[in-house]
Amino acid sequence: MMIALNAVSFRYPRGNWILKDINLHIESKKCTFMVGPNGGGKTTLGKLMTGILKPTLGDVFVDKLNTKQAKLYQVGTKVGYLFQEPERQIFAATVRDELAFVMELKGIEKEVIEQRVEVALVRFQLQEVADSFPFQLSRGEKQRLALATVLMNNPSFLILDEPTTGLDVERKERLSEIIRELKKRGTGMVIISHDERFVEKHADRIIIVAGGGARDGG
Numbered sequence: 511m512m513i514a515l516n517a518v519s520f521r522y523p524r525g526n527w528i529l530k531d532i533n534l535h536i537e538s539k540k541c542t543f544m545v546g547p548n549g550g551g552k553t554t555l556g557k558l559m560t561g562i563l564k565p566t567l568g569d570v571f572v573d574k575l576n577t578k579q580a581k582l583y584q585v586g587t588k589v590g591y592l593f594q595e596p597e598r599q600i601f602a603a604t605v606r607d608e609l610a611f612v613m614e615l616k617g618i619e620k621e622v623i624e625q626r627v628e629v630a631l632v633r634f635q636l637q638e639v640a641d642s643f644p645f646q647l648s649r650g651e652k653q654r655l656a657l658a659t660v661l662m663n664n665p666s667f668l669i670l671d672e673p674t675t676g677l678d679v680e681r682k683e684r685l686s687e688i689i690r691e692l693k694k695r696g697t698g699m700v701i702i703s704h705d706e707r708f709v710e711k712h713a714d715r716i717i718i719v720a721g722g723g724a725r726d727g728g
């Protein structure tokens with residue numbers, strides 16, 4: 511499993527070029543960080559890697575799928591994506607329902623779903639808000655719920671956009687443990703972060719995204 515960008519340039523409709531002629535190979539089983547200034551294009555690049563955005567020029571391959579031709583759900587079974595704003599991926603009536611949703615779509619047995627939801631509630635320290643309305647959660651709770659939901663899909667690759675935002679010291683440490691577990695399991699990760707300590711702790715590779723380009727550094 512790998513993600514490849516071949517001669518990718520991107521601009522939003524009627525906008526300026528945000529990314530210019532990017533060539534990148536992202537291998538799985540590694541933790542790759544994308545860093546750089548605000549507005550540099552990290553989120554845009556992350557969305558290109560999931561097929562949410564398509565390149566204006568060039569091609570993005572996820573495994574062997576070209577995101578221009580593939581359906582979003584095909585890419586979605588391989589790559590899990592955590593939005594920079596967790597609200598964007600929350601829509602169920604309770605935390606429990608939010609976690610169960612993907613598995614219900616897949617038609618997984620009710621008892622199996624319930625078990626997995628319980629495990630996720632403990633893993634992400636969401637037991638106390640299990641029956642709450644997700645939109646009323648605190649920023650950090652929403653963040654944990656969004657990540658827990660993405661992981662319910664068991665993606666072989668993960669793209670996390672600013673996953674430490676809103677997390678306190680203890681919760682950030684818990685997130686670090688989860689990242690280490692995922693790495694052991696061989697899950698490939700691209701993490702966008704401004705949190706230098708967090709980057710230092712987990713990065714196998716650092717890509718600097720700035721001025722329309724993406725280069726190895728750090």
Ligand SMILES: Nc1ncnc2c1ncn2[C@@H]1O[C@H](COP(=O)(O)OP(=O)(O)OP(=O)(O)O)[C@@H](O)[C@H]1O
Pocket residue numbers: 522525528546547548549550551552553554555594
């Ligand atoms: N939907 C959009 N339409 C037009 N321009 C956009 C859109 N989304 C982002 N941009 C522009 O694209 C550029 C790159 O934005 P992007 O969100 O990718 O940067 P970023 O590196 O993730 O920044 P940050 O560190 O603040 O999250 C910015 O100049 C932004 O204004």
Ligand SMILES: [Mg+2]
Pocket residue numbers: 552553554594671
């Ligand atoms: Mg961003």
